Amino acid sequence: xxxxxxxxxxxxxxxxxxxAAAAAKREGAGEVLIIERDERLGGILNQCIHEGFGLEIxxxxxxxxxxxxxxxxxxxxxxxxxMLNSMVIELNSDRELIVSNEDGIHKILTKAVVLAMGCRExxxxxxxxxxxxxxxxxxxxxxxxxxxxxxxxxxxxxVILGSGDIGxxxxxxxxxxxxxxxxVVEIMPYCGGLLRNRVQCLEDFxxxxxxxxxxxxxxxxxxxxxxxxxxxxxxxxxxxxTKKTIECDTLLLSVGLIPENELSRMAGIALxxxxxGAVVDEHLMTSCDGIFACGNVLVxxxxxxxxxxxxxxxxxxxxxxxxxxLIDEPDxxxxxxxxxxxxxxxxxxxEEVEIYMRVMEPGSYKKIxxxxxxxxxxxxxxxxxxxxxxxxxxxxxxxIGNAKKLSVAVE
Amino acid sequence: MRKNVTCIVCPxxxxxxxxxxxxxxxxIEDYQCEKGKDYAVQEIFNPVRTLTTTMMxxxxxxxxxxxxTSKPVPKDxxxxxxxxxxxLELEAPLAIxxxxxxxxxxxxxxxxxxxxxxxx
Numbered sequence: 174x175x176x177x178x179x180x181x182x183x184x185x186x187x188x189x190x191x192x193a194a195a196a197a198k199r200e201g202a203g204e205v206l207i208i209e210r211d212e213r214l215g216g217i218l219n220q221c222i223h224e225g226f227g228l229e230i231x232x233x234x235x236x237x238x239x240x241x242x243x244x245x246x247x248x249x250x251x252x253x254x255x256m257l258n259s260m261v262i263e264l265n266s267d268r269e270l271i272v273s274n275e276d277g278i279h280k281i282l283t284k285a286v287v288l289a290m291g292c293r294e295x296x297x298x299x300x301x302x303x304x305x306x307x308x309x310x311x312x313x314x315x316x317x318x319x320x321x322x323x324x325x326x327x328x329x330x331x332v333i334l335g336s337g338d339i340g341x342x343x344x345x346x347x348x349x350x351x352x353x354x355x356x357v358v359e360i361m362p363y364c365g366g367l368l369r370n371r372v373q374c375l376e377d378f379x380x381x382x383x384x385x386x387x388x389x390x391x392x393x394x395x396x397x398x399x400x401x402x403x404x405x406x407x408x409x410x411x412x413x414x415t416k417k418t419i420e421c422d423t424l425l426l427s428v429g430l431i432p433e434n435e436l437s438r439m440a441g442i443a444l445x446x447x448x449x450g451a452v453v454d455e456h457l458m459t460s461c462d463g464i465f466a467c468g469n470v471l472v473x474x475x476x477x478x479x480x481x482x483x484x485x486x487x488x489x490x491x492x493x494x495x496x497x498x499l500i501d502e503p504d505x506x507x508x509x510x511x512x513x514x515x516x517x518x519x520x521x522x523x524e525e526v527e528i529y530m531r532v533m534e535p536g537s538y539k540k541i542x543x544x545x546x547x548x549x550x551x552x553x554x555x556x557x558x559x560x561x562x563x564x565x566x567x568x569x570x571x572x573i574g575n576a577k578k579l580s581v582a583v584e
Numbered sequence: 585m586r587k588n589v590t591c592i593v594c595p596x597x598x599x600x601x602x603x604x605x606x607x608x609x610x611x612i613e614d615y616q617c618e619k620g621k622d623y624a625v626q627e628i629f630n631p632v633r634t635l636t637t638t639m640m641x642x643x644x645x646x647x648x649x650x651x652x653t654s655k656p657v658p659k660d661x662x663x664x665x666x667x668x669x670x671x672l673e674l675e676a677p678l679a680i681x682x683x684x685x686x687x688x689x690x691x692x693x694x695x696x697x698x699x700x701x702x703x704x
Contacts, residue, residue, distance in 0.1 A: 222650035222698065223636045236636055238650050238699035242680055321638055324647040349637055349666055369592045373633065376590060377659065537596070557596045 174271075174278050179204040179254070180495045181488070182270055182283040184261050184436065187216020188477050189468025189484040190289035191244035196488030197287070198251040202495050206254040206281070208261055208272055214248070215241035216291060217314070218477065220321045223342055225369065229478035240477060264436040266461045284495035285463045287487050288437060288451065292430040292469040294339075300428050302334075304400075307393030313339040313427035317346070326350060328423025332400050333357045334388045338366040338475065338561075340427025345374035354380045355419050358402050360387040360409055363535050365427075365561055367475060387411060388424065397422050430473045440464065447515035448472040454504055454520040456490040457483065465491045472517045472529070475563055479529075505573070510544075510582035514560070521579070525569050532583050535559040540584045541566060545576035558583060589627045591620040600624040632656035636698070639669055639684060644676030644701040651684060654694040664689055676703040 181197045183190045186209030198205045213219065218226070221237030228234055231243075248255070256274065263271035270281040294312040311319070311327055317339065319325040331347050333340045336359040344354045357375060362385050364371045375382055383402065389411045390401035404415035432449040434442075443452045443460035450471040451459040458465050467487035468480040493499040502522035509516045514531045521528070530541075539558045543550040551572045558564065573579075585605070591598045598620055603611040609628070615621045626632075634656050638648040657665065665688055674684060678701045685695035 219699070222638060222652075224634055224652060234634070236650060236652055236698040239680065242699065321648065321650065322646065324638075324640070349635075349662070368590070368597045372590045372592050377633070557594075 174280050176280045176282065178282045179206040180283070181205045181285045181287065181491045182268075182281055183207045183287045183289055183488070184264070184270070185209065185216065185289035185291055185468075185470070186211070186214040186255070186257075187289065187291050187468070188218055188241065188244065188480050189291065189470070189487075190216070190287070191241070191248050192481040192484035193287040193289055193465075193467055193488030193491070194253045195244060195247045195251055196485040197285075197492040197495075198253055200489045200492035202285075202492035204254060205251075205492075206256065207248065208256045208259050208270070208281075210258070210260045212258050214245050214255065214257070220314070220317050221342075222321050223346075226477050229476065230481060237477075244481075261436060264440045264464075266440050266442075266464075268461075268463050283463075285465065285491035287484075287491050288434075288459070288464065288466040288470050289468050289484060289487075290433045290436065290470045292432045292449075292473055295426070295429040295431055297426060299431075300426070302388055302391060304391030305393055307391070307395060307397045309393065309397035309423045310391065311423065311425050313337075313343045313425045316423075316425050317343055320346060320350060326352070327425075328352060328397075328421070330355065330421040331423040331425055332388070332402075332419055332421045333425045333427060335359065335427035335429070336361075336365040336371070336382060337427045337429065338370050340425065341366040341370040341374040343425055343427070344380050345378060348378045348380065352423075354378075355421060356381050356383050356402070358383045358386045358388055360385070360405055363559070367561055389416065391424060392418075397424055400424055430469065432470045432473065434470060437466070437470075442466075445515065445517075445519060447509065448517060450517075452520070453518045455502075455518050455522050455524065455526045456494075456499060457487040457518065458490065458494070458499075463491075463494050465494075472515065475561055479563065479565070505576055506578050508578065508580045510580040512583035513581055516581055521568065521573065523570060523573050523575070525567065526573075527565055527567050528581070529563050529565045530581060531560055531563055532558045533560065536583070541581060542584055543568065543572070543579055543581050545574075545579055548576075550574070550576060550579060587628060589624040591615065591623055593617070593619045593623050602628055604628055631659040633659050633662060635662050635665055637666060637669070639695070640673045641678065641701050642673055642675050643703055644678070645704055646701050649674060649678050649684075649701045650698045651695050652698050653688065653691075654683075654696050655692075657688075657691045657693050661689065661691060665691075665695075669695060676701050 218237035
C-alpha cells in the first residue's frame with residue numbers, strides 16, 4: 174500500500190467538497206486533495222438541471238451544472254489535487270484515510286480532514302410500504318439520474334410519494350418529458366418542498382398534491398400496475414374507508430434524505446440523532462480534532478448556496494487547523510427547545526456565530542427566542558416559519574455574553 | 585374572469601385573488617406587499633418561465649447535454665419548445681454557455697448549453 178501525506182483532505186467532490194477545498198487553499202493550506210468516488214466533480218448538481226441555484230451567492234438563478242462549474246473552475250485554477258473514481262473506505266480519528274481506486278489501495282495521512290460526503294435517499298424499505306415487489310419503483314433522485322444523465326425514461330404514468338423538493342422537481346420534469354403525473358402524495362398536512370417549487374412544478378402543470386395522504390399498497394407483477402392511496406388521521410394512520418386506487422406504471426419516492434456518515438461512525442465521531450450528522454462546534458469541527466463537516470453530510474440543507482457557505486467555513490478552519498492556528502475556545506452548548514427540530518452548530522464559543530435550525534411545524538408571525546437559563550439572549554420575529562425552510566440567525570458576541578448553556582425555542 | 589395566484593416573492597405565499605378582464609385588473613385582493621401585487625399582475629397577463637431540459641448529443645461522453653432558455657419565455661409555449669428540440673441531435677464537444685438553437689420559435693430567446701460535454 175503506497176503512502177501519501179497531504180495537508181487537507183476533502184472527502185467528496187460535490188458542492189460542499191468543492192467550496193471547502195477552494196476555501197482551504199485560499200486560506201493558505203499546503204496540499205489540498207479532493208477524493209471523489211464518481212468519474213466527475215460536481216456531485217448531485219450534475220443531474221439538477223433545473224434553475225434556482227446561486228440566488229443567494231451570485232444573485233442570479235443558475236442551473237445545477239452551471240453552479241458546479243463555477244466552483245470546479247476555481248478548484249482547478251487554485252491547483253488543488255483531485256482523485257476521481259476513488260472511494261474512501263476507511264477513516265480513523267488520527268485522520269488517516271484508506272482510499273480504493275483502480276490503481277489499488279492507498280493510505281493518505283492528513284493534517285486536517287473535511288467531511289463532505291453528502292446524503293442519500295431513503296428507500297421503500299425505510300418507510301415500509303407493503304405490497305408486491307414489481308419493477309417501476311424508484312427513488313426520485315435515482316429517476317432524475319436516469320432521465321437527465323443517462324437518457325432513460327422511467328415510466329409513462331408516475332405517482333410520486335413525498336413532496337420534498339426533489340419530488341416536486343421530478344413531477345415537472347416527467348410531465349415535460351411526456352409522462353403523466355396523476356398525483357403527488359404527501360403524508361404531512363403541508364408541502365415538504367419550497368414554495369417556489371410547489372407553484373412552478375405542480376400548480377403550473379395542474380398536478381394534484383394530496384396532503385395528509387400516503388401510499389398503503391403497491392400492486393403489480395412484473396411492473397407496477399397501480400398504487401393504493403389513503404387519507405391519514407392525525408397520528409398518520411391510514412383511514413381504511415378513504416382508500417382509492419391510482420393506476421400507474423411507476424412510483425417515485427421522495428421521502429427524505431440521510432446524511433452519509435458511515436466514515437464518520439468508523440472514526441468514532443459523535444453524531445446528532447436529530448440531524449443524522451456530526452455534532453460540531455462553531456468552527457464546524459466534529460468531536461474528532463482536525464476533522465470538520467459541512468454540507469448535507471452535516472445536516473440536510475434546502476439551498477445549495479448555504480451548503481457552499483458552510484463548506485467555506487469548514488475549509489477555512491481546516492486550513493487553519495493544518496497550520497496549527499485554530500484556537501479552540503470553551504464550548505457553550507445550544508439545545509433545541511420547544512418547536513425546534515435541531516440546531517447546528519451544537520456548540521458555540523463566545524464569538525459571533527451563525528446558527529441554523531428547522532422548526533417542527535409551519536406557522537406565521539412567530540418569534541425565535543434564545544435563552545440562557547431565564548435570561549433572554551436574543552429574540553427574532555419572523556413573519557413565517559416552515560419546516561422545509563431552514564432558519565439562519567446570527568448571534569453576536571454581546572448577545573452571547575457569558576452564557577453557560579443556550580436553548581432556542583419558537584413561540 | 586377570476587383567478588387565484590400563489591405569490592412566490594417571499595415564503596409567506598399569499599393566495600392573491602384577482603378579478604380581471606382581457607387586458608385590465610378589476611379587483612385584486614389578499615396581497616401583502618407591492619412586489620406581490622406586481623407578481624400577480626404579471627402572472628395574469630404575461631406569465632413567463634425559464635425552461636430547463638436536455639438535448640441529445642452524438643459522440644459525447646454523455647448522451648445528453650443540459651440546456652436552458654437564455655431568458656424566460658411565455659409559459660404557454662414551453663411544450664412547443666420541448667417538441668421542437670426533441671427532434672434535434674447535437675454533435676460533441678459542447679461547451680457550457682454555447683448557443684445551441686438561436687431565437688427558438690421566434691421567441692427572442694436562445695437555447696444554451698448549461699454543461700460541458702466532451703467528445704469521446
